[in-house]
Amino acid sequence: MTTLAPPPQKAPPQDVRRKGVTERQRPLWLLTPGGLLMVLIILIPLVLALWISLIDLDQYTLRRWVEAPFIGLGNYVESFSSGLLNSIWISVSFSVLSTIATVPIGIAAALVTQNKYRGRALVRAVFLIPYVLPSFVVATVWRTMLQPDGVVNHWLSQIGIDGGLWLSGPRSYWALVIVEIWAAWPFIYLLSLAALQSVDHEVHEASAVDGATWWPKLRRVILPYLRGPVLLACLLATLNHINNFTLPFVLFGAPAPDDVNVMPMLVYVTSFQSLRFGLSAAMAVLSLVLIAIPLFIYLRAVRLDVHEEGGRR
Amino acid sequence: MNSRKLTALAGVSALALALAACGGGDDGGEGGAGKTLNVLIAANTQYPEEFQAWQKTISDKFKAATGADVKFETFASANDELTKIQTSVVSGSGPDVYAVGTTFTPTAYSTGAFVKLGDEEWQKIGGKEKFNPATLGISGPDEQNQVGIPWVSRPFVMAYNTDLLKAAGIEKPATTWDELTQQAKQLTKGDQFGLAIAYKDNFDPWKFVWGMSVQAGNPLVDGKTAKLQDPTVQKAYQTYFGWLTNDKVVDPAAIGWTNPQAVAAFAKGKTGYFMLTTPTAINSLEQGAVKGKWKFAVLPTVPPGATSRPANGIEAASILSGDNLLVADYSKNKDLAFEYVKLVTDQEAQLDYYKKFGNLPANAAALQTLSTDAQLEPVTEAAKKSVATPFTGAWADIQLALTNVAVQSLPDLSKGSLSPAQxxxxxxxxxxxxxxxxxxxx
Structure with a gap:
């Protein structure tokens, strides 16, 4: 329930004239270089991956890979008995948890740096540190901190908590979630901040005139503005979490503890330690399908926006 | 059929493009003599500058001898190496010579992409006799099918703190695992521990289990049968975990250690034995508090629970560890490749490499000259008593499975108990x- 509707967008005056030109005589051939690149970089590897997932490709057949036996869906069937379902569950739950936890942090950080004050630029810069650090560095530093006799357990013991093992066993899952949250919240923060900046000045003025205090203003005026961008940020962040390989790999190494055997780790071990390229391609294809689901929702959401704008015109 | 050809074509063109994009130009004809030999070798992060200098020396010598150039290409991890082998195998072009870790040799062999060495090939590199016989153990599945030419060995040994052992009244390092446990107990008191072990290392754990099992007469693989569910393996894990849970001779923090962390712990001078190391650790040890107060010793070769090796037990002091050189089957410069192999496996080059990087020679004569070095004596002995891990393409998986037992057991270890049933x-x-x-x- 918004008390203030966003102001209607002003349509550019020459819009109608240009529309006719773009729709009829669009110079589509200009897309050829990009299209070719897409075919080369995305389409061909994708088709190859699909093909490899259907053949029994391993170290023994690699050399004559074109002649590797075709086994249909055999690799897909084997994927499910090789712990793929468990890995999917770990990946999805870890990603969703991380996203849910990063949203309030990101929004809060954006609100904190919205108004001008001395040192705001510095705070903004500091907030970005986790985001700009390479994943490898983040993981290495956290791995050192989370050692059984590391800093984290030292601090915990000072407040009377026995930290135990963070990089092995059930707690490794929470270690992964915590480190991912630490590294990923600035993404939500960035998009929320961008959305906050786009709130019209008049809106702030109007709510001031109406005498709205900070909480009703935040809840009923500002947050509705953030809804769209933050939802998109959530989708993108979840996809990023699911695809994150460096973090679990550097934190836990391979073979990973069962509790953090996320999909990218499983595919890595299958591919580069067991050398079952066919099987790992099948796993990768299945994980692509999984990732395609939120992606589909995302694309739909973007398209809906376009339609809305078109409707306004 | 048609679609297959199409896919193949697409794949080959994609690969060709990818290779071109990587800038990995194949043997071009820029040198005066017109030929360039491509060598793939592991990057040396420990001594990067010396490694550059070594490459320069070898290139110069090779140029003087053959007139051709050597181009070194380095890989940072086993993963990089595998990717390189994969693309080269599939496309039929790439490095001419590969330096491959011993335990990876069976995998490389199973791709069938490397030259099998007949008498003629061995002659070209100076004969099979010039190598320490033990190092040939992992060159191929049998004498007739060898692909790996031994280059360097890095046998595993243990290091011990001479002062601590002396203080505990121990005259000489243990030669059986039971004796080791006993000594470790004597050495453990206060902030001092008997053993430094890297429980969280991704490569160490299986070596203990393999070694103890082989010594007890179980090589883990018998033809096409895995023999992991065996009392010898169970006993090996019990001993290995038991040091932490029952005997309490290991720092509890060791549960999070990788091998470099265990080195660091031993270097502080508060640990009796550092269990699994190679001469490449010498520099790290000499920089620590333990400087001048440590020695290498051969790992115990009598299985746990026994005072002498059973009749079918093997005196395995270490896995056969180090690097082999493999010549690619697709190489158009095979003669040059063997020239290169000959050059780097000659006595002089091998000793030079040892001095720079601490990797032991695979060349028998070069190794012999080192046996007079008191510090190295146990290491050269371990090199001679090294035993090859089973030569099967499945070994990578078996190694992974053995390590996984340790990885998944860590939480129970930290709780202090791990039942035989678990x-x-x-x-x-x-x-x-x-x-x-x-x-x-x-």
């Missing part, structure tokens, strides 16, 4: 994985 369950999983992989082996 170990059994995990060994059963490992057995299943190992057997599945062996079933696929060709």
């Amino acid at each position: 170990i059994d369950t995990r060994i059963a999983d490992a057995q299943k994985a190992a057997q599945t992989s062996l079933d696929r082996a060709k």
